[in-house]
Amino acid sequence: MKFFFQRKPVEATPGDTIASALYRDGRRIFSRSFKYHRPRGLLCVSGNCPNCMMNVDGVPNVRTCVTPVREGMSVKSQNAFPSLETDFLSATQCFDRLMPVGWYYKTFTHPAMWHAAEPIIRKAAGLGEILPTRPAEYEHEWIHTDAAIIGGGWAGIHAALTMAEHGDAIVLVDDQTALGGQLRYGKSTDAVPADAIAKLQGAANVRILQDSSCFGMYEGNLLGILQRNPHSDANERLVHLRAKRVVVATGTFETPILFPNNDLPGVMLSTGVRRLLHLHGIVPGRRAVVLGGGAVAEEIASELRAAGVEIAAVVEPREVVSARGSAQVKGIQTSNGNFTCDLIVICGPHVPNAGLVAQAGGKLEWNNDRGAFLPADLPPNVSVAGDAAGEMLPNALPPLSTHKRAFVCLCSDVSCKDLCDGIAEGFDQIETLKRYTTATMGPCQGRMCQLSAIGICAHDTGRTVAETGVTTSRPPNPSVTLGALAGPSHHPTRFTPMHSSHQRMGAVWMDMGGWKRSRYYKRHEAATESESVLLEHKSVRETVGIIDVSTLGKLDVRGRDASRLLDLVYTHRFSELRVNQVRYALMCDSGGIILDDGTISRLAEDRYFVTTTSGNLDFVHQWLQWQLVGKQWDVHICNVTAGYGAMNLAGPKSRDVLAQLADCDLSSTAFPYMACREAKISECHALLLRIGFVGETGWEIHCPAESAEGVWQRLLDAGKKFGIEAFGVEAQRLLRLEKRHVIVGVDTDALTNPYEAGLGWAVKLDKEDFVGKSLLAHAAKNQTREKLVGFILKEAGLPKDGAAIVMNGQPVGRVTSSRFSPIQNGAIGLAFVRASEAREGTSIQVRVDGKLTPATVTMRPFYDPEGLRLRQ
Amino acid sequence: MSFLLPCPHCGPRSVYEFRFGGEVTQQPPIDAPETAWIDYRFNRANIAGVQKEWWFHRSGCGQWIQAVRNTISNEVLESFLPEETGR
Numbered sequence: 001m002k003f004f005f006q007r008k009p010v011e012a013t014p015g016d017t018i019a020s021a022l023y024r025d026g027r028r029i030f031s032r033s034f035k036y037h038r039p040r041g042l043l044c045v046s047g048n049c050p051n052c053m054m055n056v057d058g059v060p061n062v063r064t065c066v067t068p069v070r071e072g073m074s075v076k077s078q079n080a081f082p083s084l085e086t087d088f089l090s091a092t093q094c095f096d097r098l099m100p101v102g103w104y105y106k107t108f109t110h111p112a113m114w115h116a117a118e119p120i121i122r123k124a125a126g127l128g129e130i131l132p133t134r135p136a137e138y139e140h141e142w143i144h145t146d147a148a149i150i151g152g153g154w155a156g157i158h159a160a161l162t163m164a165e166h167g168d169a170i171v172l173v174d175d176q177t178a179l180g181g182q183l184r185y186g187k188s189t190d191a192v193p194a195d196a197i198a199k200l201q202g203a204a205n206v207r208i209l210q211d212s213s214c215f216g217m218y219e220g221n222l223l224g225i226l227q228r229n230p231h232s233d234a235n236e237r238l239v240h241l242r243a244k245r246v247v248v249a250t251g252t253f254e255t256p257i258l259f260p261n262n263d264l265p266g267v268m269l270s271t272g273v274r275r276l277l278h279l280h281g282i283v284p285g286r287r288a289v290v291l292g293g294g295a296v297a298e299e300i301a302s303e304l305r306a307a308g309v310e311i312a313a314v315v316e317p318r319e320v321v322s323a324r325g326s327a328q329v330k331g332i333q334t335s336n337g338n339f340t341c342d343l344i345v346i347c348g349p350h351v352p353n354a355g356l357v358a359q360a361g362g363k364l365e366w367n368n369d370r371g372a373f374l375p376a377d378l379p380p381n382v383s384v385a386g387d388a389a390g391e392m393l394p395n396a397l398p399p400l401s402t403h404k405r406a407f408v409c410l411c412s413d414v415s416c417k418d419l420c421d422g423i424a425e426g427f428d429q430i431e432t433l434k435r436y437t438t439a440t441m442g443p444c445q446g447r448m449c450q451l452s453a454i455g456i457c458a459h460d461t462g463r464t465v466a467e468t469g470v471t472t473s474r475p476p477n478p479s480v481t482l483g484a485l486a487g488p489s490h491h492p493t494r495f496t497p498m499h500s501s502h503q504r505m506g507a508v509w510m511d512m513g514g515w516k517r518s519r520y521y522k523r524h525e526a527a528t529e530s531e532s533v534l535l536e537h538k539s540v541r542e543t544v545g546i547i548d549v550s551t552l553g554k555l556d557v558r559g560r561d562a563s564r565l566l567d568l569v570y571t572h573r574f575s576e577l578r579v580n581q582v583r584y585a586l587m588c589d590s591g592g593i594i595l596d597d598g599t600i601s602r603l604a605e606d607r608y609f610v611t612t613t614s615g616n617l618d619f620v621h622q623w624l625q626w627q628l629v630g631k632q633w634d635v636h637i638c639n640v641t642a643g644y645g646a647m648n649l650a651g652p653k654s655r656d657v658l659a660q661l662a663d664c665d666l667s668s669t670a671f672p673y674m675a676c677r678e679a680k681i682s683e684c685h686a687l688l689l690r691i692g693f694v695g696e697t698g699w700e701i702h703c704p705a706e707s708a709e710g711v712w713q714r715l716l717d718a719g720k721k722f723g724i725e726a727f728g729v730e731a732q733r734l735l736r737l738e739k740r741h742v743i744v745g746v747d748t749d750a751l752t753n754p755y756e757a758g759l760g761w762a763v764k765l766d767k768e769d770f771v772g773k774s775l776l777a778h779a780a781k782n783q784t785r786e787k788l789v790g791f792i793l794k795e796a797g798l799p800k801d802g803a804a805i806v807m808n809g810q811p812v813g814r815v816t817s818s819r820f821s822p823i824q825n826g827a828i829g830l831a832f833v834r835a836s837e838a839r840e841g842t843s844i845q846v847r848v849d850g851k852l853t854p855a856t857v858t859m860r861p862f863y864d865p866e867g868l869r870l871r872q
Numbered sequence: 873m874s875f876l877l878p879c880p881h882c883g884p885r886s887v888y889e890f891r892f893g894g895e896v897t898q899q900p901p902i903d904a905p906e907t908a909w910i911d912y913r914f915n916r917a918n919i920a921g922v923q924k925e926w927w928f929h930r931s932g933c934g935q936w937i938q939a940v941r942n943t944i945s946n947e948v949l950e951s952f953l954p955e956e957t958g959r
Contacts, residue, residue, distance in 0.1 A: 591913035
């Protein structure tokens with residue numbers, strides 16, 4: 001197998017991780033550190049430390065020591081220029097006096113200084129870069145199971161076997177590429193329980209997620225799992241695993257010990273050395289010094305000897321003075337003499353990997369005998385098995401240091417001295433020390449440094465470790481790519497039945513409540529959007545236009561108590577509405593605040609057709625349902641929004657167009673304004689509402705979605721000789737504004753009542769009861785705070801939504817909508833002003849492009865104020 | 873928030889399937905003074921502990937239900953179809 005590192009080919013053998021192949025290839029420096037750009041090499045070889053992070057196929061901060069090699073993958077180094085071997089920014093070490101702990105809090109005391117320095121610091125420090133492209137594919141999966149076992153070592157395997165025998169459905173999550181945990185890289189691979197693994201793999205009720213990290217445990221036993229390489233088409237899969245019981249069998253991880261230059265490449269944890277030796281067949285050095293005592297140290301020494309490594313010495317940690325070397329370890333100074341070596345093996349303290357327990361609500365308590373924080377007070381349904389419980393730990397706490405090159409936190413270059421300085425500056429609680437120094441807050445989330453940081457904090461403040469306490473492990477840990485969290489992009493978009501027709505006519509789309517709507521149509525004769533809109537506007541005012549309004553929410557409300565329900569939730573009286581009549585419908589909440597508006601048509605004694613604004617349908621439907629809860633009323637509400645296409649045919653010639661196709665009398669005597677009829681248009685069933693949102697003679701036509709495009713097309717054909725134009729939302733907004741028709745949510749907000757919006761006529765306070773009656777009656781009796789008025793700008797310009805209204809130098813209101821109106825040949829709009837200024841002819845000023853521009857208030861529609869045209 | 877909410881119709885479901893409808897309150901009588909209606913509309917008990925709540929099962933049965941939940945632990949003690957008319 002072959003892959004590319006910095007564009008140069010590297011050979012790999014099957015089973016290799018990126019890091020193991022690079023190590024075999026002779027590479028010793030794998031990254032440059034966060035702050036000082038010090039060379040860093042493999043340390044844990046287990047995915048726990050930040051030292052081997054690289055950019056793999058465009059994804060930054062990949063832990064290469066646990067990422068299997070794929071043929072042809074492209075691997076690049078991070079945070080090093082020009083190369084890992086020679087990094088100019090390593091010169092920052094010489095200026096470390098200028099950059100003490102918390103130096104940017106102390107240095108950049110003025111915002112301007114920080115703004116100037118930030119881009120430079122961002123570039124110099126830190127981790128990988130995010131490419132703007134989407135380099136990988138991600139997917140999500142949801143699993144519900146009886147039990148989840150986190151960790152595929154011996155404890156996890158035994159727990160899975162025991163539970164599987166009871167017939168429980170089990171998901172076993174293991175972050176390695178094969179089950180066995182530490183047994184896989186022990187002295188003898190015979191220790192791996194092959195029979196048990198085969199039994200698990202063959203069990204129908206056991207699912208094994210290999211190469212998968214559990215990064216967090218959330219409420220309701222929800223586990224977040226990141227599965228790498230789930231199949232050839234996806235790089236990562238986020239598994240939402242819901243388990244009735246969770247067994248944490250995550251084992252331990254080994255942590256470094258503190259001495260000057262403990263971060264040099266060639267200083268490696270014993271577990272990392274074992275993994276290189278036994279998993280990858282790599283002899284990690286020629287001459288090694290083992291730091292540790294007793295049987296543990298002897299064991300790793302003998303394994304190294306067996307692999308042909310010369311052991312220069314086995315040294316007790318307290319005897320270490322300093323490691324020597326610049327790009328790599330060259331030797332070690334101890335109180336018993338100096339040794340030359342190219343490998344220092346640390347037998348460090350083992351820390352139970354019990355972060356999940358804390359996230360699940362359990363506690364971590366210091367156990368002095370074990371030298372570790374052990375899980376305690378486990379929540380129900382969560383248990384800990386194996387080394388994670390810490391029962392077998394033999395930890396003796398390692399010696400501490402105060403040296404400025406003895407690194408505690410490898411992620412952000414925090415040294416022992418930095419922690420001591422932070423404590424001296426008053427950050428002597430572990431949680432504040434953590435935040436001040438950023439120790440334990442890097443990509444390794446404290447795996448490597450938590451115990452050391454607590455040790456130093458305890459020692460320096462004269463407290464015990466138990467008193468010092470432990471920092472909180474929060475998810476996600478290990479880190480999760482944002483792409484995996486976001487998952488595949490599914491943005492469902494709704495098309496109206498006439499969508500392809502709009503497409504053909506050159507529609508320019510806008511998004512509205514999940515729907516695609518035509519904002520306007522591109523035409524040969526109109527160069528710009530505003531020209532197109534004016535052309536569409538002109539056709540409606542002078543001849544005829546047609547707009548797709550299928551996105552209106554549509555509810556079919558039936559039953560003996562249908563009118564009772566509508567009387568309750570709408571402010572008008574619908575029980576008195578005659579069959580075949582339409583009425584404007586306004587809905588308020590119990591505070592009298594406008595929720596929605598639309599029309600209600602009475603199709604029969606017990607049947608109403610209700611329309612809502614496009615974006616509010618779900619809310620209105622749920623509101624009606626909520627009002628009905630517990631009432632034994634005979635009423636059924638059916639959402640028929642998608643079942644009907646709808647269009648509004650409007651303009652002086654609309655009757656001539658519709659008459660060619662409709663089988664009913666369209667004259668104003670037979671079909672007056674605010675009437676509705678069920679009729680046929682070109683043999684298609686349709687519901688015609690004679691209403692006039694845009695202020696002209698017109699019909700809103702609802703027909704079954706499957707015939708809507710045909711009806712739309714025939715109306716366009718029939719209108720050709722009159723010069724019909726399809727119009728979009730922008731022209732409709734202008735047309736309705738000229739009529740001073742309010743759009744709920746645009747011209748009203750979360751505090752607007754009908755009296756303020758000029759809709760008081762739609763509120764029938766003499767009804768016995770309806771939602772909002774009490775506070776609407778109160779509002780009707782009292783002067784409103786502000787009122788929605790029209791205004792005409794006296795000079796050129798177009799105010800933006802929200803622009804200030806000013807009188808005598810005082811702000812008195814704000815613009816809610818404004819457009820250029822060809823009828824007025826200038827900007828018109830709606831605005832909220834103080835109620836005292838809401839009088840016809842009041843002179844106000846509107847802020848337009850930073851300039852106060854004179855305008856006049858009007859309380860009447862800008863166009864056809866008597867409403868004669870829509871009744872014609 | 874990632875707890876399971878048992879829907880009386882659909883069984884235990886992720887809370888993300890639901891729309892939260894607020895605490896169950898008692899609507900004042902129609903002739904109650906304005907202050908009572910203002911209190912009903914704008915003020916909440918905001919209990920740190922067990923309270924009765926409205927939930928709408930948006931991605932399920934599409935029905936309003938009520939649940940008794942501990943707002944501190946998010947433990948749902950029971951859930952049922954609403955019987956009373958108070959809202």
